Amino acid sequence: MSAHAILITGANGGIGNATARYFLEHDESCYVYLGIRSGRNEADALAADFPERCGVLSLDVTKAAEWESSLAKVAAEDRVITVLVNNAGHHDDHLMANMPLEAFSSVIESNLNSVFLGSQAVLRGMMGERFGRIINISSLSALLAPLGQTNYAAAKAGVIAMTGSLAKEVARMSITVNAICPGYIETSAIETGDPEQAKARKKTIPMRRFGKPREVAAAVFFLATKDAAYITGATLKIDGGIF
Amino acid sequence: MSESSALHEEIKEILIDDLMLDVEMDEIGDETPLMGPDSLGLDSVDALQLVVAIEKKFGLKISDPEAAKGILRSVKTIADAVRESKST
Numbered sequence: 001m002s003a004h005a006i007l008i009t010g011a012n013g014g015i016g017n018a019t020a021r022y023f024l025e026h027d028e029s030c031y032v033y034l035g036i037r038s039g040r041n042e043a044d045a046l047a048a049d050f051p052e053r054c055g056v057l058s059l060d061v062t063k064a065a066e067w068e069s070s071l072a073k074v075a076a077e078d079r080v081i082t083v084l085v086n087n088a089g090h091h092d093d094h095l096m097a098n099m100p101l102e103a104f105s106s107v108i109e110s111n112l113n114s115v116f117l118g119s120q121a122v123l124r125g126m127m128g129e130r131f132g133r134i135i136n137i138s139s140l141s142a143l144l145a146p147l148g149q150t151n152y153a154a155a156k157a158g159v160i161a162m163t164g165s166l167a168k169e170v171a172r173m174s175i176t177v178n179a180i181c182p183g184y185i186e187t188s189a190i191e192t193g194d195p196e197q198a199k200a201r202k203k204t205i206p207m208r209r210f211g212k213p214r215e216v217a218a219a220v221f222f223l224a225t226k227d228a229a230y231i232t233g234a235t236l237k238i239d240g241g242i243f
Numbered sequence: 244m245s246e247s248s249a250l251h252e253e254i255k256e257i258l259i260d261d262l263m264l265d266v267e268m269d270e271i272g273d274e275t276p277l278m279g280p281d282s283l284g285l286d287s288v289d290a291l292q293l294v295v296a297i298e299k300k301f302g303l304k305i306s307d308p309e310a311a312k313g314i315l316r317s318v319k320t321i322a323d324a325v326r327e328s329k330s331t
Contacts, residue, residue: 127295130261172263173292 002080004129006224007070009035009061009118010088012043014187015137018213019085019220024050026221031079035059035070035088061088061114067121080125083224086115087137089155093148104151111155115162119177123170132175133224136163137216140183140239156181160235167233176232178223183239185211207240250325253300254318261296262289273319290315297321303328 006023010016011034020032024046031053034043037060047054055077057070074081089111092103115136126132141149142156160179167177184190184201190210202208216238222228223236237243255271258264264283276282278290285293293315294305303325305311314324 124295127292128299169288172288 002078004082005031005079006083007033007081008085012036012039015213015216016087017042019217022217022221033057062109064117067117071121081122082129082131083133084122085135086118091152096150107151108155112158115159126175127173130174134177135220135223136179138179138181140181143243164233171232179235181237182216183242205240205242250322251318254321257296262292274317301325
């Protein structure tokens, strides 16, 4: 019997890395794979902190062949992915009138196609185990639909719809599928931005502060537990009360 | 119990335990249709689960959808396919 393992995509920084660390710190029996495409300093540092329980997979989430090879590596290590956190993605904001097709397509690919490819890749293994947790990191943008993000908002809204639909397909196999919509979270993208803009943004948040990656990680961790077995198809927003 | 009826029972156990069909073992005939009219009422999700369970339990991989239609007709057709895969 293969040992259960967790795969978190986009795990080099921000929410992905914090989520991986949270799992490693709160469940001593878990093994965590960090899926990363480029820039691996933080992923390597985390893997070095937990050398027996954490490994790095080179994974471009938009390519089916890379999912296949990554999961072959996991299987070769006698493990099966029973928790998948689809976190990888990027945004490339433009007003639609000026948005290059490439900016639209690449955002849809990295945020939405990736969730399809990743979920499809792990489903059979989860079905065989009769246990699985898929947690999709959507975004508050899916609900707020901000200007300049027609691509990103559409992709993340697609993730929410896909979550609900897949949840129904696999519910009877004890596999749950849920989405999380983080609002403004203290990640490098926010920290390196204009401080005045950050200050103005905080005023729009009822809690008057940005969220911490760890506060998203804690919710992901709970949704991955056996105790969360009856929660599926849900969308949880973590936004300090904005929406 | 013959080897053949033991295999039939194992398949029925999959139907009851893995697919959580609310029926008793003796209510499932060897040739009772699994899908369609006057059947056990399996749907496409059940069929997918059944394919995965058969692969896990018997090592029989059913990747061709047309072949799956033939194999997943009844307990007997599944048992025939399992036996055939073991003999080759």
